Amino acid sequence: AQKVTQAQTEISVVEKEDVTLDCVYETRDTTYYLFWYKQPPSGELVFLIRRNSFDEQNEISGRYSWNFQKSTSSFNFTITASQVVDSAVYFCALSGTGGGNKLTFGTGTQLKVEL
Amino acid sequence: SQTIHQWPATLVQPVGSPLSLECTVEGTSNPNLYWYRQAAGRGLQLLFYSVGIGQISSEVPQNLSASRPQDRQFILSSKKLLLSDSGFYLCAWSVGTKHTDTQYFGPGTRLTVL
Numbered sequence: 001a002q003k004v005t006q007a008q009t010e011i012s013v014v015e016k017e018d019v020t021l022d023c024v025y026e027t028r029d030t031t032y033y034l035f036w037y038k039q040p041p042s043g044e045l046v047f048l049i050r051r052n053s054f055d056e057q058n059e060i061s062g063r064y065s066w067n068f069q070k071s072t073s074s075f076n077f078t079i080t081a082s083q084v085v086d087s088a089v090y091f092c093a094l095s096g097t098g099g100g101n102k103l104t105f106g107t108g109t110q111l112k113v114e115l
Numbered sequence: 116s117q118t119i120h121q122w123p124a125t126l127v128q129p130v131g132s133p134l135s136l137e138c139t140v141e142g143t144s145n146p147n148l149y150w151y152r153q154a155a156g157r158g159l160q161l162l163f164y165s166v167g168i169g170q171i172s173s174e175v176p177q178n179l180s181a182s183r184p185q186d187r188q189f190i191l192s193s194k195k196l197l198l199s200d201s202g203f204y205l206c207a208w209s210v211g212t213k214h215t216d217t218q219y220f221g222p223g224t225r226l227t228v229l
Binding site for chain 1: 157161205207217220225
């Protein structure tokens, strides 16, 4: 069975602070994919990143960066110099053959960025 | 480019009434289509997925059904709504032969059953 845990239910930061959202996953698959999605107040889920289990190289995209560590089964997401527009619920998700190749979502982390 | 539409955006329905939510995708062929539900304050639950016309897989036994009458159209239905059907319904699409491909989501329909 697959499982994704986002232990941080809600995080509040002041604008320009850096913030890291944690994601821990469980799977018995050797090949799997990890995802992050952003859900702003409007409700639509916006795709941020997809990473396969064989690529542990960290990725940076503007103010966003992702740290994938298979040794700790974690795929953490860092926002540098946060902005009010980053306020949203962020979901981590996992897909692999053990889950029937379906997306297993975490429960999400609500990020509030205040002025 | 591909776009995905859902309607209506919001819906308020009485208990026992029927339901029909529609999702259409543009700019791609033979997409995999998905229906998810998000209850208030919770994560996403996969309800149905479809890999082709007329092919529907149900993930959770419930009061809802899905149909795919056309390649890029996915419909979520109910004959009699329950209070517990309230939630935010999201449609998603992907291409490829595996569900490990990236899923892209629509704007969602917020359903309130009174």
